[in-house]
Amino acid sequence: MTFASLGLIDPLLRTLEALGYSEPTPVQQKAIPAVLAGRDLMAAAQTGTGKTAGFALPLLQRLAQEGAKVSSNSVRALILVPTRELAEQVHANVSAYAEALPVSTYAVYGGVSINPQMMRLRRGVDLLVATPGRLMDLFRQNAVKFNQVQALVLDEADRMLDLGFAEELRGLYASLPKRRQTLLFSATFSDEIRLLAGQMLDEPLSVEVSPRNVAASSVKQWLVTVDKKRKADLFCHLLKTKRWKQVLVFAKTRNGVDQLVERLQGQGYAADGIHGDRPQATRQRALDQFKAGELAILVATDVAARGLDIQDLPQVVNLDLPINAEDYVHRIGRTGRAGNTGEAVSLVCADEVDQLAAIERLTRQVIKRVDEPGFEPDHRVPETTASGEVIKKPKKPKKPKTAGAKGSLGRWVENNDTPQPEIQAVRKVPKFNTGPRKRKP
Structure with missing residues (x-):
């Protein structure tokens, strides 16, 4: 199948050819015709399979062909994403696809000054990529209007709910025109998201090109x-012995990110980190340097679990397992993308056995365990199953007390089951002379 057979126009076909897109992925084959036909859509696919092109290409074509001029402070299509990094990534792709079209694009998100964004929106934007919080801030200040919106895309909507954007989504839903096209694209769908889809979508077409919540088969996991x-020690050991060239490392906390970066830099590695406490400009610079190969190691919290698209990234390491099992699928999906292979390694301690069990239950597989000599844990990590069961070793039974054992008091039972009378322990009480004391002469 070719992109031309999906109904895309010549300017888009020439752009795709220049970008090296040879043939559509499975999700693109199913999504593009449906979006071009104006259908509401709920699509689930593994991360790295081309979801962005699946909704961006047909949306751009419809905006170009149905070309009503966008008014000041208005937008014609909205793409909502959960994080700043994903907003940058999606907008970069969208602007590349729109190269030969008379369609304007822009991205707005928090962590940077709102004033330049307000100035740009005065001219109107055909397709706007936004995080929910910043979008609603702009709406409340009358910097953006929704009366011209004809299409809404919720990308990684499950993550938006995880990050607490439910109120913003409800406010946006109430402010949008009733007649519009709505698309949900995500690698995973929670039950809450399916409920949201029932409220926001009109008779949607459901597309699933891979089993729900399954990690990509192109990623080798262990x-x-x-x-x-000893996690940091083990990572440094593996980094040296495995001779990893480019590694994306996920840590649970911001302090964990900073401590590992400081240690790696002290050992002479080109390393940097990103997390929510760092300014957006600093985070973006670290991402750009990592993508360009100027950094060998990028340490991050889950702000980089989605939206970070690096060509041929070979290695992802989970220094800590995520609390949310679905984030594991997104983390390791940073490697093994677009037909390439990759490797994902997790360093797991005994405290994380419940998270490990949840991940294996979600992905329906037991992750291979590999022992590293010299780093065997003192606190054993229990075995787990693909159904999420934690296999705990049975406790050793207590040895029964033998009859007549030294120091045994109270009930005495013979080796047979016949009840025996209770034997009371007898303590000798010293005798005291309570008579009158005799005086010494």
């Missing part, structure tokens, strides 16, 4: 069990 306090 784990090493280790004590929590």
Whole structure:
């Protein structure tokens, strides 16, 4: 199948050829014709399979062909994403696809000054990529209007709910025109998202090109069990012995990111980190340097679990397992993208066995365990199953007390089951002379 057979116009076909897109992915084959036909759509696909092109290409074509001029402070299509990094990534792709079209694009998100965004929106934008919080800030200040919106895309909507954007989504839903096209694209769909889809979509076409919540088969997964306090030591050991060239490392906390970056830099590695406390400009610079190959190691919290698209990224390491099992699928989906292969390694301590079990239950597979000599944990990580069961070793039974054992008091039972009378322990009480004391002469 070709992109031309999906109904895309010549300017888009020439752009795709220049970008090296040879043939559509499965999700693009199913989504593009449906979006061009104006259908509401709910699409689930593994991360890295081309979801962005699946909704961006047909939307851009419809905006170009149905070309009503956009008014001041208005937008004609909205793409909502959960994080700043994903907003940058999606907008970069969208602007590349729109190269030969008379369609304007822009991205707005928090962490940077709102004033330049307000100035740009005065001219109107055909397709706007936004995070929910910043979009509603702009709406409340009358910097953006929704009366011309004809299409809404919720990309990674499950993550938006995880990050607490439910109120913003409800406010946006109430402010949008009733007649519009709505698309939900995500690698995973929680039950809450399916409920949201029922409220926001009109008779949607459901597309699933891969089993729900399954990690990409192009990613080789394995784990090493280790004590929590030795995780950083183990990572540095693996980095040296495995000779990893470019690694994306996920840590649970911001302090964990900073501490590992400081240690790696002290050992001479080109490393940097990103997390929510760092300014957006600093985060973007670190991402750009990592994409360009100027950084060998990027350490991040889950702000980079979605939207970070790096060509041929070979290695993802989970220094800590995520609390949310679905974030594991997104983390390891940063490698093995677009037909390439990759490797994902997790360093797991005994405290994380419940998270490990949840991940294996979600992905329906047991992750291979590999022992690393010299790093065997003192606190054993219990075995797990693909159904999420934690296999705990049975406790050793207590040895029964033998009859007449030294120091045994109270009830005495013979080796047979016949009840025996209770034997009371007898303590000798010293005798005291209570008579009158005799005086010494």
